[in-house]
Amino acid sequence: MSPSPSHASAREAAEAPITAATLREIGLFGALNDEVLDRLAQMLKTTRVAPGETVFREGDGAGREMFVVIDGEMEVTKSSRRGRDTRVAILGPHDFFGEMSMIDMQTRSATVRALAPSRLLKVTSEDMDALYRADLKAYSLLILNIARDLSRRLRVTDGILAEFTANVLDEYVAAKRP
Numbered sequence: 001m002s003p004s005p006s007h008a009s010a011r012e013a014a015e016a017p018i019t020a021a022t023l024r025e026i027g028l029f030g031a032l033n034d035e036v037l038d039r040l041a042q043m044l045k046t047t048r049v050a051p052g053e054t055v056f057r058e059g060d061g062a063g064r065e066m067f068v069v070i071d072g073e074m075e076v077t078k079s080s081r082r083g084r085d086t087r088v089a090i091l092g093p094h095d096f097f098g099e100m101s102m103i104d105m106q107t108r109s110a111t112v113r114a115l116a117p118s119r120l121l122k123v124t125s126e127d128m129d130a131l132y133r134a135d136l137k138a139y140s141l142l143i144l145n146i147a148r149d150l151s152r153r154l155r156v157t158d159g160i161l162a163e164f165t166a167n168v169l170d171e172y173v174a175a176k177r178p
Helices: 005-015 020-024 034-043 099-104 125-134 136-176
Strands: 045-049 054-056 065-071 074-079 085-091 111-114 118-124
Touching: 020 034, 034 125, 065 099, 099 136, 118 125, 125 136
Parallel strands: none
Antiparallel strands: 045 118, 054 111, 065 118, 074 085, 074 111
8 A cells, every 4th residue: 555645745855855945944054155054964964763762861971962853843851859850842843952062061951852753953063063164154153043042042941930939939928928
């Protein structure tokens, strides 16, 4: 029995090669010129992750790669001091993860696993070094794009933390009233 046309076209879309046009749609690669995007499309490798499969775990050694979600959905969890895992983010197409460990050379700060069949673009430290050596301006733009996204995430986290603190304080004050 051959696959239905909708299944075949969905599979072909998932297997579509990474091109400069693909990368142009991803914020991480924003402002890079076509020549650089073509070079990256040829250089970067993709990997498939099955639902439930872990890409890396919190505490794993310093990462030498980061990942961009091309297709699928990933879950990011963080472990508390008591050992409870809490979901801190769900990532979809065009989101990226793993960059912190590449930048600060510390262990992985969270666990990332697939919630759905996913295709990831892997950006290694060797890829970054090759870009640095070939095109310093493009390398700088890529690092700036990572910094912008980290800043955006920090602003969101600041807002969540402020709201959480205010709620806990309100409950504490309310509990102390006679």
